[in-house]
Amino acid sequence: MKVEPDQKVRINVKVNGVLHEAEVEPRKLLVDFLRDDLGLTGTKVGCDTTTCGACTILLDGRSVKSCTLLAVQAHGREITTIEGLSSDSKLSPVQEAFKDNFALQCGFCTAGMIVQATFLLSQKKDMTEEEIRDSIHGNICRCTGYQNIVNAIMDASRRMKA
Amino acid sequence: MVRIPFKRLFLIIKMYPPQVGYFRPESLGEALEFLEREEAKVLAGGQSLIPMLKLRVLRPKYLVDIGGLKELSYIKEGDTISIGATTRHFELASRRIRGLEILQEAASKVGDVQVRNVGTIGGSVCNADPAADYPAVLTALDATMKVRSKKGTREVKAHDFFKGPFSVDLNPGEVLEEIRIPRLEGYRQTYRKVVRRAGDFALAGLALAIKLDSGVVKDVRIAFTGVSQGPHRAKEAEKVLRDSKLTKDVIKRASEASTSGANPPSDSRGSSWYRLEVMKRLLQTSLEVMANES
Ligand SMILES: Cc1cc2nc3c(=O)[nH]c(=O)nc-3n(C[C@H](O)[C@H](O)[C@H](O)COP(=O)(O)OP(=O)(O)OC[C@H]3O[C@@H](n4cnc5c(N)ncnc54)[C@H](O)[C@@H]3O)c2cc1C
Ligand code: FES
Ligand code: FES
Numbered sequence: 001m002k003v004e005p006d007q008k009v010r011i012n013v014k015v016n017g018v019l020h021e022a023e024v025e026p027r028k029l030l031v032d033f034l035r036d037d038l039g040l041t042g043t044k045v046g047c048d049t050t051t052c053g054a055c056t057i058l059l060d061g062r063s064v065k066s067c068t069l070l071a072v073q074a075h076g077r078e079i080t081t082i083e084g085l086s087s088d089s090k091l092s093p094v095q096e097a098f099k100d101n102f103a104l105q106c107g108f109c110t111a112g113m114i115v116q117a118t119f120l121l122s123q124k125k126d127m128t129e130e131e132i133r134d135s136i137h138g139n140i141c142r143c144t145g146y147q148n149i150v151n152a153i154m155d156a157s158r159r160m161k162a
Numbered sequence: 163m164v165r166i167p168f169k170r171l172f173l174i175i176k177m178y179p180p181q182v183g184y185f186r187p188e189s190l191g192e193a194l195e196f197l198e199r200e201e202a203k204v205l206a207g208g209q210s211l212i213p214m215l216k217l218r219v220l221r222p223k224y225l226v227d228i229g230g231l232k233e234l235s236y237i238k239e240g241d242t243i244s245i246g247a248t249t250r251h252f253e254l255a256s257r258r259i260r261g262l263e264i265l266q267e268a269a270s271k272v273g274d275v276q277v278r279n280v281g282t283i284g285g286s287v288c289n290a291d292p293a294a295d296y297p298a299v300l301t302a303l304d305a306t307m308k309v310r311s312k313k314g315t316r317e318v319k320a321h322d323f324f325k326g327p328f329s330v331d332l333n334p335g336e337v338l339e340e341i342r343i344p345r346l347e348g349y350r351q352t353y354r355k356v357v358r359r360a361g362d363f364a365l366a367g368l369a370l371a372i373k374l375d376s377g378v379v380k381d382v383r384i385a386f387t388g389v390s391q392g393p394h395r396a397k398e399a400e401k402v403l404r405d406s407k408l409t410k411d412v413i414k415r416a417s418e419a420s421t422s423g424a425n426p427p428s429d430s431r432g433s434s435w436y437r438l439e440v441m442k443r444l445l446q447t448s449l450e451v452m453a454n455e456s
């Protein structure tokens with residue numbers, strides 16, 4: 001696959017189970033592709049510098065910061081965004097746990113936090129509080145002070161085991 | 163009043179990489195072919211490159227995306243451990259390699275989970291941030307970089323590979339293919355770093371491998387990150403320790419000697435003086451732990 005600087009490139013990406021074919025400039029960021037081209041605005045842009053984690057999505061099942069990937073890097077791969085976690089307006093266990101534990105205030109970090117928590121729980125069901133705190137340090141929250149977020153992730157882990 | 167033109171204002175709000183071409187090779191051979199002909203930059207995980215494109219520090223004509231090349235992603239174990247350049251941080255962080263335990267420890271301290279899911283060891287090594295974690299480990303362990311171009315292959319020792327901040331011994335058209343690290347069996351190994359905030363680059367980081375025989379230091383390797391233009395091998399401290407017992411006095415003298423030749427920067431994260439103190443403390447406390455364990 002070769003694309004000139006002033007050309008667009010055809011990409012195939014499966015997003016939340018739906019195959020999308022699109023033409024993008026090679027320089028297009030993945031987060032802009034999701035938000036502007038596909039209208040999936042649940043994923044947020046907080047810092048645009050790989051720091052805050054608001055733009056976290058799953059790429060082939062692993063969490064990544066979509067402000068620091070090109071859309072073309074996702075060609076041929078599978079993406080899950082916050083919109084893909086719930087089905088038929090039924091919230092996922094992590095989403096339920098965030099709601100029930102008051103783990104959000106302004107909500108700007110929430111999509112990224114929930115996607116990150118979903119990834120962490122897919123890797124390891126039993127995490128200590130320490131492990132949870134360590135593995136969400138790429139997600140910044142300016143409101144909650146993190147305690148309820150950590151509680152929610154522990155709660156979600158209990159729900160998923162039940 | 164300073165007036166910012168509308169277009170500039172827009173750039174401040176949202177950063178886009180500049181216009182750039184893209185090439186996705188099917189094999190390393192194809193990548194080398196392309197790099198030989200075109201003015202292009204290798205793209206691995208993009209975790210350092212994309213921020214630099216956004217800041218317009220770099221403006222290559224093409225990106226050559228080697229991130230998906232399976233042939234460059236592997237860990238092979240023998241007397242030397244061979245690691246493919248596009249092996250991701252998380253893969254190294256989740257694998258304990260006998261005789262190279264330090265690599266797992268260092269990999270699990272790079273950035274955050276998301277960065278480790280995408281970023282590659284080759285990308286970190288070629289980026290050569292003076293505060294990056296792997297360069298200190300590779301320098302302490304005398305690793306060898308296998309560099310490939312269309313013209314052939316050459317091998318470069320870590321010591322010569324890291325030339326300065328963001329500068330390595332790679333010529334246009336060359337790609338880092340593999341990193342080879344000797345297996346240090348029977349060595350205690352540790353990688354520790356001090357950061358101001360979670361996820362920061364190291365204020366100072368220490369890679370330490372030490373071989374003890376009835377309490378006497380038979381061999382020792384010490385390298386720091388974040389305290390010089392590139393990784394800092396603390397040869398003076400190694401000299402103090404070799405053939406000695408890890409007594410309080412020896413540890414103290416080694417820690418003092420470790421700063422010899424270091425030239426830490428002063429910046430918003432810490433002054434040069436402070437970094438020197440952190441270095442000494444890192445080495446002292448690490449050696450104390452090892453002395454107590456033996
Ligand atoms: C928020 C954040 C925190 C971070 N924290 C740390 C940290 O604590 N410690 C740390 O060490 N690093 C840290 N990093 C950097 C991280 O390790 C990057 O993953 C790494 O530096 C780049 O790897 P990459 O695969 O993404 O390379 P890219 O960004 O794709 O490439 C980086 C550079 O290397 C070149 N390159 C890549 N691969 C090759 C190759 N095989 N041959 C030749 N040239 C090549 C590219 O052309 C480019 O110039 C952090 C990054 C971020 C975004
Ligand atoms: S917007 Fe991507 S990390 Fe902040
Ligand atoms: S809820 Fe406001 S940033 Fe986290």
